[in-house]
Amino acid sequence: MVYVEFSTISKHFGTSVAVADLDLQIEQGEFFSLLGPSGCGKSTTLRMLAGFVKPTTGQIRVNGRNVTALPPEARDIGIVFQNYAIFPHMTVFDNIAFGLVERKLPRAEIKQKVDAALAEVGMTGFEDRYERELSGGQKQRVALARVLVIEPEILLLDEPLSALDKKMREEMKYWIKNIQKSVGITTIYVTHDQSEALTMSDRIAVMDQGRVLQIGTPVEIYEQPASRFIAEFIGESNLLDGTALDVHGAVCSIDIDGTTVTGRLTQNNAAIKGQAVTLLVRPEMIRLHSLDASEKPKLNGTVREIIYQGSVVRYRIQIGHQHVMVEVANRPDLARLDLDDDVEVYWNADSGVAIP
Amino acid sequence: MERKIPLPMLILAILGFCYLLFPILVVVLAGLTTGEFLTFPPKGLSLRWVISFLNSEKYLSAFFFSFKLALMTMIVSTILGTAVALFIARSRFVGRTALRAFFLSPVVLPGVVVGFALYAFFITSGLGISRTIWGLWIGHILYSTPYVIGTVGASLATFDVSLEEAARSLGASPMRAFRKITFPNIAQGIQAGSIFAFIVSFGQFEVSLFLSAPNSEPLPIAMYNSLRYKFEPDAAAAGIFAITLVIASVLLTNRLVNIRRLLERQDG
Ligand SMILES: Nc1ncnc2c1ncn2[C@@H]1O[C@H](COP(=O)(O)OP(=O)(O)OP(=O)(O)O)[C@@H](O)[C@H]1O
Numbered sequence A: 001m002v003y004v005e006f007s008t009i010s011k012h013f014g015t016s017v018a019v020a021d022l023d024l025q026i027e028q029g030e031f032f033s034l035l036g037p038s039g040c041g042k043s044t045t046l047r048m049l050a051g052f053v054k055p056t057t058g059q060i061r062v063n064g065r066n067v068t069a070l071p072p073e074a075r076d077i078g079i080v081f082q083n084y085a086i087f088p089h090m091t092v093f094d095n096i097a098f099g100l101v102e103r104k105l106p107r108a109e110i111k112q113k114v115d116a117a118l119a120e121v122g123m124t125g126f127e128d129r130y131e132r133e134l135s136g137g138q139k140q141r142v143a144l145a146r147v148l149v150i151e152p153e154i155l156l157l158d159e160p161l162s163a164l165d166k167k168m169r170e171e172m173k174y175w176i177k178n179i180q181k182s183v184g185i186t187t188i189y190v191t192h193d194q195s196e197a198l199t200m201s202d203r204i205a206v207m208d209q210g211r212v213l214q215i216g217t218p219v220e221i222y223e224q225p226a227s228r229f230i231a232e233f234i235g236e237s238n239l240l241d242g243t244a245l246d247v248h249g250a251v252c253s254i255d256i257d258g259t260t261v262t263g264r265l266t267q268n269n270a271a272i273k274g275q276a277v278t279l280l281v282r283p284e285m286i287r288l289h290s291l292d293a294s295e296k297p298k299l300n301g302t303v304r305e306i307i308y309q310g311s312v313v314r315y316r317i318q319i320g321h322q323h324v325m326v327e328v329a330n331r332p333d334l335a336r337l338d339l340d341d342d343v344e345v346y347w348n349a350d351s352g353v354a355i356p
Numbered sequence B: 001m002e003r004k005i006p007l008p009m010l011i012l013a014i015l016g017f018c019y020l021l022f023p024i025l026v027v028v029l030a031g032l033t034t035g036e037f038l039t040f041p042p043k044g045l046s047l048r049w050v051i052s053f054l055n056s057e058k059y060l061s062a063f064f065f066s067f068k069l070a071l072m073t074m075i076v077s078t079i080l081g082t083a084v085a086l087f088i089a090r091s092r093f094v095g096r097t098a099l100r101a102f103f104l105s106p107v108v109l110p111g112v113v114v115g116f117a118l119y120a121f122f123i124t125s126g127l128g129i130s131r132t133i134w135g136l137w138i139g140h141i142l143y144s145t146p147y148v149i150g151t152v153g154a155s156l157a158t159f160d161v162s163l164e165e166a167a168r169s170l171g172a173s174p175m176r177a178f179r180k181i182t183f184p185n186i187a188q189g190i191q192a193g194s195i196f197a198f199i200v201s202f203g204q205f206e207v208s209l210f211l212s213a214p215n216s217e218p219l220p221i222a223m224y225n226s227l228r229y230k231f232e233p234d235a236a237a238a239g240i241f242a243i244t245l246v247i248a249s250v251l252l253t254n255r256l257v258n259i260r261r262l263l264e265r266q267d268g
């Protein structure tokens, strides 16, 4: 069931266009991410849903109700800000109680709900602390508790992990996802970090310059990126330039420096025959040692760089005038290569994606 | 003990302190003189002129008139200045900086100009408020409000708007969000601004010169008028009371704000 719907939403600031003709449909209970580079309009989109920014055109519906003209306090939406926005003059208890006090709940009920929320985020015992007495991760938990305690229809998170250090970020990523799952709340998550989006989301919308480029599950976005921009933005990519030779349904044969390889087309597009295409192969999809003689295609290359990373070894391989990065698991059954070794480069026919 | 600031800075700071404290010392000592005339250093110390001030109908009434005027000015300037500062900080339009400069201009305009302009306006407009406490009040508000705009504007510049947005999103109306979130966080700036407004009004001279009524003079005008004819130390004694009042008002507001904070923390 569609729960949140943006229809032809756009936002102009003076002459600059922050969001253009946005159409989004988000399901109930879904964890939906807006992913894109800085300045692409993610926060503006979120803030329009929260009611802080008025769209220039279009309509936003939540649960069938048109909320476009409603002020934030009438929307029943919880938002967690990048800097958490913990009220500095109030204790943790009063911060979490704020929304309940505004809803004029009886004192005893407020106390009981705040206690439950504190327990849920693992902050019991911190009631009397002030913002300045909390670490980044603790502020994060308080900010989330403050929002969840009012049981909003939608949870909005604007880059909630970007102020934390790397280790904390990893930890909070799973923690937020677990809480979201157990509460079952429809969540929209803004980030410019593709790994966050891939790990946490049910679906991702990739944005650039105020437009949505592709919407899909993490698997679809990663394995079938619709454009070169998305391929480069999400994960690490090897992009090989070639010419489309022939198209059979969703399979395209491509000439790369005289060798014919195949790639999947993300959309049926017979018209690209004879034109320049880009072949995307992820570093971990490439093999340097054939385990199966039937594996196609086969390109000849030379090892130009070796990067040892413990669990994996990365090789930069030169193929003709192009280069690919290859990531190989560091296992005893896979022989190590040396600089300037000549190698044969393979990948599963399904692992190459032809991008027009 | 470890010294936190470099030595040359420390020396400059001490010099600065002395420089700023010297006039106060002059006033206090001159007011405590035993002699007949206003001199520095004083000829012996006594409370003679302090007592004379307390018995002087002219100075006492001027002192309380100034006090009342400064209080009235403070109240209006604080409300007006806070509103203007909020407006400037929150609205996004071209010419916002120009507007800020415009609102701050009474600070840079010579008081004589402001005083004369208002006087001329009151006279010619026939409002009937020239040389009344109302006209004087208007002049003082005009002169004091920019200080409130300045201090409140500064505290708004460091106030994170997302705090207010968070409150709105949690169900607070704009008014409630201001009262419960924004106001407590800019209270220091408002407090500083109101003290400024009080002090500026209490010590205001040029505007008062044009706008005050002959029978109800603020303290600086009363002092000036009396010193024009005789160089008596009761003017300095009045100065002692003025200084005491200013220091007391600063301490008192500090205390009041702290009490308010304490109360706020208790009523959950
Ligand atoms: N209040 C505003 N006034 C003018 N321009 C704005 C305003 N808010 C955003 N913009 C512009 O709109 C565009 C999109 O901004 P937005 O904050 O939505 O980007 P973002 O995707 O969240 O970026 P980031 O990852 O850096 O947070 C930017 O070019 C920004 O400069």
Ligand SMILES: [Mg+2]
Pocket: A042, A043, A044
């Ligand atoms: Mg943003």
